[in-house]
Amino acid sequence: MKVIHNLTGFWLLALVAALFTTGCSTVYYDTMEKLGYEKRDILVDRVEDARDAQSDAQETFRSSLARFQSVVDTPDTELKARYEEIRDAYEESQESAEEVRDRIESVEDVSEALFEEWEDELDLYESASLRRSSERQLRDTREQYEKLIGRMHKAESRMEPVLQAFEDQVLYLKHNLNAQAIGALESELGRIRSDVDALIRNMEASIAESEAFIRRFQNP
Template identity: 75%
Template sequence: MTRRLWLVLLSAVLLGGCSSLYYNTMEKLGYEKRDILVDRVENARDSQNDAQETFRSSLERFQSVVDTPDTELKDRYAEISDAYEDSNSSAEDVRDRIDKVEDVAEALFDEWEDELGEYESDSLRRSSEQQLDETRTQYSQLISRMHDAEERMDPVLEAFQDQVLYLKHNLNAQAIGSLENELVGIRQDVDALIRNMEQSIEESEAFIRRFREGG
């Protein structure tokens, strides 16, 4: 790869918002939009896998705070505060990965549709158009699942944050005891979030297989 091409790629990355320049540069390097889309779907899938583990771990940390009344209150607060921050960071990563999937998918479908008009063969054009429609349908299911999982994160994060704030301003034994009741609802939200993420991950796997098998 030439030094000039590396500089062009670096400029595209630094520009950030200029997606078309980035995609054009990547195509010069041999990476088509479909390749980038599959990579980003894989990244989104991996971030949701990581988020599942983070939310599970955070819930366990919250539970351990409630189950150990002899622990110093300030230490308890630090523990659940860290758990909330970890969960929030993981959620932000999931949201960012989903945004990147949507960005490249939009560019890919726009290019695909534009190029339908370049066919001389009616039969090939119809075949490509059918593939486009089928891929769009599967992508629509995928991104819907991703957003469902994304939305499920919010009530869990809000509940975690409420507990952190409550304990912060009520550092006493009674405050710790009152948090135990809240954990029941949080556990249900985390379970629902994980089930939703598992469905989204399954959709991601199916989408990736479709592209790797040649669309």
């Protein structure tokens, strides 16, 4: 019986996940609530996922920058191998950026549902004092959320210039496997490094904001 129960739970969760990925957010949240997962719990989970995705992206972009830097000291005879390495670094950075974007979108999706539900339920209170207290909590939570999502989007916006610079270098090196290409890459590295540093700082601020938001929800 235990095996059957576990299998049933597995397929139910798989169905719920399928509903979410196909865009049926309302059905997804309603089903999760019946399973004991409130929107606030899902929001915290997704903020944690977004935080982790940004942390992983930091490391990916740092590693990619180091791989681009290594090309500068490469002899012409080894440029083809180095080209393949920085092409892989660029593709990995793209994947990390896409993961961050997806996680931010999922945070926005559940937060919209949560705040809409919270707003609607204010009208259900009989007690005026409890209603005012809940309304104040809603306002404070919304303010902190807006600060959080703003930080996330600021960090997200810093990824595109870095990705574009990486792509430019990959394309140039692809068609110019010689010392001239190395010189062009070296002249751009300072700007790329500056962009990566700005990206890392913004992600660190976003991660810190995520931690504060999570603490607030776990210890209201």
